[in-house]
Amino acid sequence: MSYIIAENLFKEYGNGDSIVAAISNINFKIASGEFVGVMGESGAGKSTLLSIMGAMNSPTSGGYIVGDIDVYALSQEQQADFRREFLGFVFQSYHLVSYLTVLENVLLPLTTVKAGRKKKQAMAKEALASMGLDGKFHRLPNQISGGEKERVAIARAIVNDPPVLLADEPTGNLDTKTTHEVMELFQRINKEGMTIIMVTHSAECAEYTQRILRICDGRLLEEDKSVKKVSAQGFKKPPETKAA
Amino acid sequence: MTLKEIAFKNLMRRKGKAAFVLSGLIIGVATVVTIISFVDAMTNDINHKLEKYGANILIVPRTDSLTLTYGGLSLGGVSFEMQEIRQSELAGIHSIKNARNIAAVGPMVLGGVKINDNRVLLAGVDFKAAGILKPWWKVRGGFPDEQGILLGAEAARIIGLGVGQTITVNNRPLKISGVLEPTGSQDDQLVFARLETVQTLLNKEGKVSMVEVAALCTACPIGDMVKQISKVLPAAKVMAIQQVVKGRMETLTQFRKFSYGISAVVILIGGLVVLVTLMGSVRERTEEIGIFRAIGFRKGHVMRIVFLEAGILSGLAGILGYLLGIGGAHVGLRLFSGSSTPTIPIDIEMFFGAILMAIVVGLVASAYPAFMAARLDPNDALRSL
Numbered sequence: 142m143s144y145i146i147a148e149n150l151f152k153e154y155g156n157g158d159s160i161v162a163a164i165s166n167i168n169f170k171i172a173s174g175e176f177v178g179v180m181g182e183s184g185a186g187k188s189t190l191l192s193i194m195g196a197m198n199s200p201t202s203g204g205y206i207v208g209d210i211d212v213y214a215l216s217q218e219q220q221a222d223f224r225r226e227f228l229g230f231v232f233q234s235y236h237l238v239s240y241l242t243v244l245e246n247v248l249l250p251l252t253t254v255k256a257g258r259k260k261k262q263a264m265a266k267e268a269l270a271s272m273g274l275d276g277k278f279h280r281l282p283n284q285i286s287g288g289e290k291e292r293v294a295i296a297r298a299i300v301n302d303p304p305v306l307l308a309d310e311p312t313g314n315l316d317t318k319t320t321h322e323v324m325e326l327f328q329r330i331n332k333e334g335m336t337i338i339m340v341t342h343s344a345e346c347a348e349y350t351q352r353i354l355r356i357c358d359g360r361l362l363e364e365d366k367s368v369k370k371v372s373a374q375g376f377k378k379p380p381e382t383k384a385a
Numbered sequence: 386m387t388l389k390e391i392a393f394k395n396l397m398r399r400k401g402k403a404a405f406v407l408s409g410l411i412i413g414v415a416t417v418v419t420i421i422s423f424v425d426a427m428t429n430d431i432n433h434k435l436e437k438y439g440a441n442i443l444i445v446p447r448t449d450s451l452t453l454t455y456g457g458l459s460l461g462g463v464s465f466e467m468q469e470i471r472q473s474e475l476a477g478i479h480s481i482k483n484a485r486n487i488a489a490v491g492p493m494v495l496g497g498v499k500i501n502d503n504r505v506l507l508a509g510v511d512f513k514a515a516g517i518l519k520p521w522w523k524v525r526g527g528f529p530d531e532q533g534i535l536l537g538a539e540a541a542r543i544i545g546l547g548v549g550q551t552i553t554v555n556n557r558p559l560k561i562s563g564v565l566e567p568t569g570s571q572d573d574q575l576v577f578a579r580l581e582t583v584q585t586l587l588n589k590e591g592k593v594s595m596v597e598v599a600a601l602c603t604a605c606p607i608g609d610m611v612k613q614i615s616k617v618l619p620a621a622k623v624m625a626i627q628q629v630v631k632g633r634m635e636t637l638t639q640f641r642k643f644s645y646g647i648s649a650v651v652i653l654i655g656g657l658v659v660l661v662t663l664m665g666s667v668r669e670r671t672e673e674i675g676i677f678r679a680i681g682f683r684k685g686h687v688m689r690i691v692f693l694e695a696g697i698l699s700g701l702a703g704i705l706g707y708l709l710g711i712g713g714a715h716v717g718l719r720l721f722s723g724s725s726t727p728t729i730p731i732d733i734e735m736f737f738g739a740i741l742m743a744i745v746v747g748l749v750a751s752a753y754p755a756f757m758a759a760r761l762d763p764n765d766a767l768r769s770l
Contacts (some may be wrong), residue, residue, distance in 0.1 A: 197679060197764040218683050225681020232767065235678045240398035241391070248386035250680045261386070297680070 144173035144336060145194070145305070150203035152189050152359075163189040163357040167203070171338065173269035173304070176331040178350035179340045186359040187340045188309060194229060194338060195307050196220045207305065225250060229298030229335075235290040237282040237297075243269065243289075244278035247297045254301060268296040272326065288319035295326055299335065306330065308339040312346055322347045388686060392693035393701050399666065406662045410702030413655025414743045417648040418710025418735065423717045424644045428637055430561050440579065442611060444478075444596035446470055448624045462715035463764070469592035474606070477617030478598065482631035483610045488599040489517035492580060495594040498554050500576065500633045509553065509583025518597050526563025531582050533562035539573040541565075554578075555586045596621075652746055659695060667758045674758050675766025684759035691755035692748055699747025703740030710739070710750060729743060 150167040153160050164186040171177055181187045192198035193205060196212050197220075205212050208229055215223060224230075229250075247265040249260045254261070269278060272292035282290055291311060298306055308327070312320040324346055331337045339350060347353055355362040396403045423535055468489055470492075473722060478490055491514035498507045512528045526548040529535050534552065536544065541564045551560050567573055584590045607625045615623045621654060667674070675685055711731070 192764045195679065195764075197767075199763075218685075221681050221683045223676065223681075224679060228681075231681050236672065236679075236767065238673055238676060240394050241386075245386050245390075245394075249677070252386045252388060252391070253682060255688055 142174075143170035144208060145169075145338075146204070146206040147173040148204040148206075150187075150190070150205065151201045152198070153201045162359050164193075164200075164356070167356075167359075167361050169354055169361060171336060173336055174331070174334050176327070176337045176349070176351045177339070178347045178353045179333060179338060179356065180347055180353050181356035183342075185356045187356055190356065190358075191307055191338070191340050193307050194232060196224050225253065225301070227303055227305055229301075229303040229306040231291075231294050231298045231306065231308040231311045233313040235282070235287075235294045235314075237293055239282055239288060241295050242279050242281055243274060243285065244283065246293055247300050250297060250301050265296075265300055268300040269293070271299075272296045287314055288316075288322060290350060291315060291319070291323050291363075292326065295323070295330070299330060301303070301334075304336060306335050306337045308337065308341075310340055310342065312341070312343060320346065333363075386517055388689050389693055392690050392697060393522065395670075396691075396694055396697060402662055402666055406659050406695075406698050407702050407705075409655050409658030410699055410743050410747060413651050413658075413746065414702055414706025414739050415709035415713055416651040417742065418707050419713035420644040420648050421716060421735065422711060422714035422732075423721075424641055427719055428716065441607065441626045442598035442600055442614065443624050443626065444470065444621045445624070446594070446683070449701070453633055461521065466488040469589060469594055470596065470618065472591050474618055474620075475593070477595060478596075478614055481610065481613035481617060483600075483606065483613060486610065487602050489514040489597075491515060491518045491597040491599075492593040493595050493597065494580060494583050494587065494589050494592065496583065496589070498576075498586070499723060500552050500554060501546070503544055503670060505540055505544070506575050507583055507586070508577050509580040509587075510577055511580050512577075517599050519568075520574070521568055523566040524563040525566065528563070529559070529562040529582075531579055532558075532560055533578065533619030534559040535577040536561055536564045537573040537575045537577070538565050538567040540576050552698075557586060561570050590594050596689075652742070656746045656750040659699075659747055660753060663691065663695065663751050663754035664757065667754045667761075670758070671761060671766045673763050675763045678707075678761065680762035687761075688755040688759045691751055691758050695747040695751035695755075696744055699744040700740055702747070706743060707736050707739040 147167055147169050151165055152163045154163055155161050167190060179187050179190060189198065193200050196215075199213050207223075210223065210227075212220065212223060238249065241249070244262075244265055247268055248261055249265060251261040256264075266278065272295055274289060274296065275290055277285060277289065282293070285293070291297070295311075298308075306327075311327070312323050315323060320343070327337055327339065328349055337350075339346070342349055349372075448644070470494060474742070475490060475492055478484070478487065479485075491511055492507040496507050497504055499505075515522065524535065526535075529674075534554070536546070541547065541561075544552070546561055548561055548564055553560050565572060565577075578586070580593070584592065600607065611623045611625050615621070677687055677690075678684075
């Protein structure tokens with residue numbers, strides 16, 4: 142059964158004669174627990190699509206449904222609640238808050254959640270531990286490596302256990318070895334039941350996904366089945382990694 | 386992690402900017418506290434000095450005719466033949482609602498007498514009350530006892546007698562105990578003796594011609610006091626010496642208005658400092674606000690962070706501004722009042738008022754930056770990076 146449904150999504154920018162269509166007539170369905178890659182050239186409309194899926198950018202027309210929720214029928218404040226409860230974000234440039242420690246960054250999505258301080262701390266520490274960041278709770282973002290920042294960003298995205306994780310070029314700033322480590326983390330999270338939609342340029346990263354939505358000039362091409370070579374556990378084994 | 390902690394940590398990170406906002410507000414609050422404390426202290430000082438001007442309420446017999454000028458003031462109903470006020474009724478003055486504001490009550494009995502062929506006005510006074518009512522009196526010699534008399538400077542010159550000599554008034558010898566230094570008032574023309582002595586000499590036992598009351602103080606409702614005294618002395622006419630009271634009030638009112646005007650301008654500037662600095666801060670924090678919004682912070686949460694930052698700084702500015710302001714007022718008083726021991730008490734109301742004022746200014750000034758921050762589109766904020 143489809144968990145995410147995009148129907149006839151259009152997004153245009155500008156007005157009058159200067160209207161530019163960022164995406165046109167996008168239709169897809171994603172089942173709960175899928176790991177889907179979104180690929181395409183620069184300017185193809187990947188990020189626009191991801192921002193629409195992230196409840197941060199209203200489509201000009203079309204529908205976007207997650208679970209039973211028509212996301213863009215919600216008010217702006219309800220969309221914020223939706224993002225908090227249903228979505229986790231991993232950005233290309235981490236977007237960690239520089240003056241907060243690693244632990245505090247991961248606690249951020251829980252700030253407005255009604256739960257006890259101890260419970261929130263436990264959730265954040267568990268998320269960080271699952272990313273192998275024990276012992277780095279109290280470091281600032283500028284005191285850890287790029288790979289660690291990425292893992293902090295992932296921990297922040299999954300700390301409140303959202304059903305959907307959206308990742309925008311999550312390995313764009315990482316070396317090959319760290320890229321594969323991060324992709325393995327994504328695989329593990331996905332295996333635990335989280336739906337992941339990842340925008341990527343990297344064919345290597347795309348190999349970790351179960352299927353690819355390929356976008357060209359704002360339009361969705363035929364789904365590429367070539368990467369659906371899953372292992373016995375449901376995922377393709379990662380390729381050999383190169384030393385950093 | 387709470388919104389308060391986020392606000393606090395951001396302030397700690399941007400210490401320079403926080404210090405700038407803090408300084409702006411501290412200067413504003415300190416200036417207002419200095420001005421108000423200074424004005425209050427000056428008001429007290431002026432009141433204290435004005436109290437030394439003496440009586441400011443006069444009680445005279447009610448009459449339809451005859452006036453006498455006394456002390457440059459036109460008094461009604463002072464006449465030798467007319468009905469006088471009963472001295473026993475004066476006790477009622479101390480039972481009025483604002484009795485605690487009365488500094489002194491000085492009954493006076495007046496009558497014309499002949500001394501050495503000169504017709505003079507003899508005044509019987511309570512010399513103890515006169516010390517408060519007429520603080521400018523300087524006496525060569527001393528105040529008289531029951532058998533003594535005190536001459537005004539001009540009266541002494543015309544009569545041609547001095548301290549130690551004896552004069553006869555209505556067949557009663559009275560020794561001149563002292564002579565007043567010139568006062569420039571009607572007192573120079575008069576001769577004074579004890580109230581009881583004059584009452585006996587003039588056959589006016591238990592009667593007084595007029596009463597002077599000193600009731601000047603910061604919160605004295607002179608008008609109310611006049612009404613209260615009128616009630617207890619229905620046969621008398623009670624008047625406020627309006628010139629003194631009105632003059633004092635006008636001066637203080639203008640002084641206060643001016644200081645409040647200055648305060649308002651300073652506070653406005655402080656508010657603008659907060660506004661401009663926080664606007665810059667919001668612009669610098671586009672990414673951060675974008676992240677907050679992307680991970681599910683509502684607009685209200687973002688606004689609360691900005692308000693909390695402004696609130697923390699404002700509260701601190703209120704405390705520090707108050708302390709600095711009190712210090713400034715001390716220095717100002719030393720410089721301008723000429724008093725070596727200026728007194729500005731720690732005023733709890735003003736302390737909390739300063740904090741409240743700082744917080745209100747900080748929050749009002751941060752409203753627009755907070756609104757701008759909340760309006761930031763998370764997608765635009767993150768895409769623009």
